[in-house]
Amino acid sequence: MKKTIAVRSLLVGAASALAAVSLFYSCAVPKTANLAAGDAAGKVYVPPGSYDQYYAFLSGGYNGQIGVYGLPSGRLLKFVSVFSQNPETGWGYNEESKPMLQTTYGFIPWDDTHHPELSQTDGVPDGRWLFINGNNTPRVARIDLTTFETTEILQIPNSAGGHASPFTTPNTKYIVSATRFSVPIPNNDVAIESYKKNFKGTLSFITADQPGKMDIAFQILLPGFNYDLGHAGKGPSDGWFFFTSYNSEQANEKLELNASQNDKDFIAAVNYRQAEQCIAQGKSRTAPAEYFHNVMDEKSHQARSEKKTSVTMLDPSSCPGMVYYLPTPKSPHGVDIDPSGEYIVAGGKLATVIPVHSFSKLQKAIADKQFDGDVDGIPVLKYSATIAGEVQKPGLGPLHTEFDGKGNAYTSMFISSEIVKWKLGTWEVLDRMPVYYSVGHLMIPGGDSKKPWGQYVLSLNKITKDRYLPTGPELSQSAQLIDISGDKMKMLLDFPTIGEPHYAQALPAALIKDKQLKYYKLSENTNVGVVHAEKEGGISRNGRRVDIKMAAIRSHFAPDNLEGVQVGDTVYFHVTNIEQDWDIVHGFAVLGAENSELIIAPGATRTLKWIPKATGVYPFYCTDFCSALHQEMQGYVRVSPAGSNTPLIANISKKAAAQISKNEKEHAQHSAAGGGR
Amino acid sequence: MTRLSRLLVGAAALLLAAVYVLPLWHVRLIAPQYPEGLGMHIHVNSLQGATETDLNNINELNHYIGMKRIETDAIPELAIMPWIVAVLIGGGLLVAAIGKRRPLYFWLGAFGASGVVGLIDFWRWEYDYGHNLDMAEAIIKIPGMSYQPPLIGSKQLLNFTATSWPGWGGVAAGAAFALGLTATVLVIAATRKSRAMQATTSTYARKGNVHLAAAS
Numbered sequence: 001m002k003k004t005i006a007v008r009s010l011l012v013g014a015a016s017a018l019a020a021v022s023l024f025y026s027c028a029v030p031k032t033a034n035l036a037a038g039d040a041a042g043k044v045y046v047p048p049g050s051y052d053q054y055y056a057f058l059s060g061g062y063n064g065q066i067g068v069y070g071l072p073s074g075r076l077l078k079f080v081s082v083f084s085q086n087p088e089t090g091w092g093y094n095e096e097s098k099p100m101l102q103t104t105y106g107f108i109p110w111d112d113t114h115h116p117e118l119s120q121t122d123g124v125p126d127g128r129w130l131f132i133n134g135n136n137t138p139r140v141a142r143i144d145l146t147t148f149e150t151t152e153i154l155q156i157p158n159s160a161g162g163h164a165s166p167f168t169t170p171n172t173k174y175i176v177s178a179t180r181f182s183v184p185i186p187n188n189d190v191a192i193e194s195y196k197k198n199f200k201g202t203l204s205f206i207t208a209d210q211p212g213k214m215d216i217a218f219q220i221l222l223p224g225f226n227y228d229l230g231h232a233g234k235g236p237s238d239g240w241f242f243f244t245s246y247n248s249e250q251a252n253e254k255l256e257l258n259a260s261q262n263d264k265d266f267i268a269a270v271n272y273r274q275a276e277q278c279i280a281q282g283k284s285r286t287a288p289a290e291y292f293h294n295v296m297d298e299k300s301h302q303a304r305s306e307k308k309t310s311v312t313m314l315d316p317s318s319c320p321g322m323v324y325y326l327p328t329p330k331s332p333h334g335v336d337i338d339p340s341g342e343y344i345v346a347g348g349k350l351a352t353v354i355p356v357h358s359f360s361k362l363q364k365a366i367a368d369k370q371f372d373g374d375v376d377g378i379p380v381l382k383y384s385a386t387i388a389g390e391v392q393k394p395g396l397g398p399l400h401t402e403f404d405g406k407g408n409a410y411t412s413m414f415i416s417s418e419i420v421k422w423k424l425g426t427w428e429v430l431d432r433m434p435v436y437y438s439v440g441h442l443m444i445p446g447g448d449s450k451k452p453w454g455q456y457v458l459s460l461n462k463i464t465k466d467r468y469l470p471t472g473p474e475l476s477q478s479a480q481l482i483d484i485s486g487d488k489m490k491m492l493l494d495f496p497t498i499g500e501p502h503y504a505q506a507l508p509a510a511l512i513k514d515k516q517l518k519y520y521k522l523s524e525n526t527n528v529g530v531v532h533a534e535k536e537g538g539i540s541r542n543g544r545r546v547d548i549k550m551a552a553i554r555s556h557f558a559p560d561n562l563e564g565v566q567v568g569d570t571v572y573f574h575v576t577n578i579e580q581d582w583d584i585v586h587g588f589a590v591l592g593a594e595n596s597e598l599i600i601a602p603g604a605t606r607t608l609k610w611i612p613k614a615t616g617v618y619p620f621y622c623t624d625f626c627s628a629l630h631q632e633m634q635g636y637v638r639v640s641p642a643g644s645n646t647p648l649i650a651n652i653s654k655k656a657a658a659q660i661s662k663n664e665k666e667h668a669q670h671s672a673a674g675g676g677r
Numbered sequence: 678m679t680r681l682s683r684l685l686v687g688a689a690a691l692l693l694a695a696v697y698v699l700p701l702w703h704v705r706l707i708a709p710q711y712p713e714g715l716g717m718h719i720h721v722n723s724l725q726g727a728t729e730t731d732l733n734n735i736n737e738l739n740h741y742i743g744m745k746r747i748e749t750d751a752i753p754e755l756a757i758m759p760w761i762v763a764v765l766i767g768g769g770l771l772v773a774a775i776g777k778r779r780p781l782y783f784w785l786g787a788f789g790a791s792g793v794v795g796l797i798d799f800w801r802w803e804y805d806y807g808h809n810l811d812m813a814e815a816i817i818k819i820p821g822m823s824y825q826p827p828l829i830g831s832k833q834l835l836n837f838t839a840t841s842w843p844g845w846g847g848v849a850a851g852a853a854f855a856l857g858l859t860a861t862v863l864v865i866a867a868t869r870k871s872r873a874m875q876a877t878t879s880t881y882a883r884k885g886n887v888h889l890a891a892a893s
Contacts, residue, residue: 519730553737554737554738555816579734579737580730580733580734581730581734581737628741628817629741629816654814655740655814
């Protein structure tokens with residue numbers, strides 16, 4: 001007994017010593033990261049079964065998609081397939097969605113998404129649609145916020161690098177796209193060193209307020225700079241659009257050095273009402289331009305591509321008063337308009353100040369002709385005539401600014417890796433928050449609109465390093481959520497993000513939560529391969545083409561055994577999920593198919609193309625765990641040699657047979673009744 | 678019949694017409710995967726889902742246990758019930774119009790009998806659906822398990838909690854019967870009283886007080 005006590009006290013002593021040592025170490029070892037404020041956990045905790053306050057849409061960057069996250073929890077809710085084939089959903093693999101990725105360069109299975117943009121009504125996000133740009137093969141896409149599906153993609157002609165996109169005007173009359181890389185327009189075979197002579201930039205205004213009808217309203221041909229970002233005016237500056245540009249040096253090699261020579265580059269201030277007037281006055285020209293417009297039909301679930309052949313082009317020289325250049329220090333990146341519409345904030349990547357232009361001073365400078373020469377006939381305004389103020393010593397590498405609607409601005413600093421809060425009008429720095437590491441964009445819900453929901457700022461960091469458990473050389477990206485409801489910023493949460501979220505948008509969940517579609521109405525499905533009931537399934541041959549129509553319902557396919565397919569046939573499996581119940585999704589995959597699976601929402605039809613190369617029996621199965629007997633949800637296709645006389649057979653389930661006989665009986669009764677009359 | 682009794686019977690007949698609009702009975706199914714529930718409304722002439730897809734979804738789930746499809750066409754009573762109700766309404770209005778005792782008793786008896794037969798029939802269908810399963814097609818087979826939902830109240834059926842209770846139509850029918858019953862009780866009471874009075878009157882009449890007899 002005594003021995004036990006002695007051992008125990010020894011153990012207790014050792015444990016206390018260990019605790020003391022570890023306490024010492026935890027104090028002694030410096031923490032690399034800022035510790036979150038004491039009540040941070042409670043502020044981001046969303047209990048099981050409860051919902052987040054905001055939907056946040058983060059671009060997927062080089063994955064070509066959009067990540068949907070909940071805030072403040074940072075929980076990932078969904079990835080929306082946009083410009084990239086996504087084998088997880090079958091997007092770009094199934095026959096229905098393939099036309100969505102059609103361009104004049106052919107079928108492009110990938111892109112680089114940068115800037116999600118919510119549609120707006122009167123300058124405030126309204127939850128109708130989300131737009132996003134494809135940077136590499138310039139495109140813009142519309143995502144329907146009742147289905148979280150991409151419903152429309154428009155290619156941007158006369159453009160290379162659709163970076164300044166798809167920022168919206170206050171009522172989503174237009175979204176825009178500007179060329180990041182100037183190219184010969186129309187593009188042709190010229191020496192690269194003839195850049196200054198031959199290369200041009202374009203600004204595209206795209207009509208966006210009619211779903212399914214996006215189109216290039218007009219393009220403006222500009223000097224060959226790199227057009228980087230843009231934002232529309234609002235309130236007093238409504239009717240204007242502002243684009244940053246860099247490489248006003250018009251260098252075509254070693255841009256790192258050669259495009260950083262000028263003390264100032266430009267913000268292009270575009271009066272788009274003036275552009276509309278010039279078009280109405282016949283001052284535009286029709287330029288040949290080939291581009292695709294792809295639309296997903298809501299009822300048939302089938303996308304269609306249409307090739308267009310011209311655009312309306314405006315030259316600034318034939319439309320005076322349409323474009324002015326505002327000199328802005330050192331390769332400006334972001335251009336952000338404050339909620340009042342008066343201030344135009346630029347983020348000069350290499351600047352030592354944050355310059356803020358005033359819209360009223362801009363108007364006056366134009367009226368007073370305060371010009372400092374011109375570039376290719378575009379008047380350059382005097383810097384001193386438009387500048388309202390400069391934020392001094394803001395930090396290093398200012399990129400983007402968002403607003404809280406309470407008179408404050410928040411600017412991301414890439415090089416000094418921090419977010420800086422400063423006051424509009426006095427230009428004084430109020431607070432700094434270090435972020436890990438090297439923030440690119442930052443996002444306040446509605447922070448680029450007339451009425452920000454100024455509760456949080458999300459820091460979208462470019463470099464992750466040691467923030468999470470290491471995962472080899474390639475890491476996720478990192479986002480940080482910061483509380484901005486008080487005077488001082490409070491760090492709340494780190495969470496990993498996928499791809500490279502450049503920009504993001506967020507809006508209160510209440511704006512779209514209750515209008516989410518739960519299933520597609522089967523009765524409204526007009527897909528060519530649809531079946532509305534099990535009995536409509538079957539197999540048919542037309543030459544070397546075989547069409548198989550199939551119903552998927554818990555927990556079987558109907559038909560589930562198919563014969564008569566031959567080697568070398570082009571087989572189309574048209575699979576309709578005939579369920580009408582929320583979240584009862586079925587999948588479909590067949591052995592050796594050279595594309596992806598199908599994922600089929602309730603009420604939808606998806607089609608998989610399959611060319612069997614060898615004889616045999618091929619199983620197919622449901623890939624989305626749908627029900628208790630999901631593992632039994634399978635079938636077989638028999639593949640016979642080419643020219644074989646195996647008859648076409650699609651077996652019929654007892655249930656389908658009963659349906660057929662019932663229908664036949666009813667039909668017979670109806671005919672009999674009809675005959676009696 | 679007194680004026681009040683006639684009014685009560687008339688009101689009962691009119692109240693009964695509510696069953697053409699409102700469901701007689703509800704069955705609600707809640708499961709871990711269906712926190713929002715699936716619902717079925719039993720109307721006088723049809724079976725309907727609580728949403729446009731609920732009935733079909735209930736039937737699709739029921740295929741696992743080999744249950745027959747629950748649908749309006751499968752239950753012939755649903756074609757007859759509107760007519761029975763129509764006769765009860767018409768009868769009630771007639772009784773109120775003519776104001777005679779015996780038709781009232783007959784009407785109430787028919788009403789009560791219809792209600793009892795209806796509930797028994799409902800229970801019988803529940804029993805039939807819950808027990809007469811197609812074992813050849815059933816996927817989930819649990820020896821001794823039946824799937825009869827309760828007539829009223831709750832019962833656990835595999836992962837579903839099935840709850841049944843009267844709908845506003847059923848409540849209206851019950852209230853209509855209660856009104857009819859009240860009218861009948863009043864009439865019976867009045868009749869007894871008048872009989873008693875008649876008896877007294879006859880005694881008086883025999884004694885020559887003829888003027889009192891006129892009062893009845």
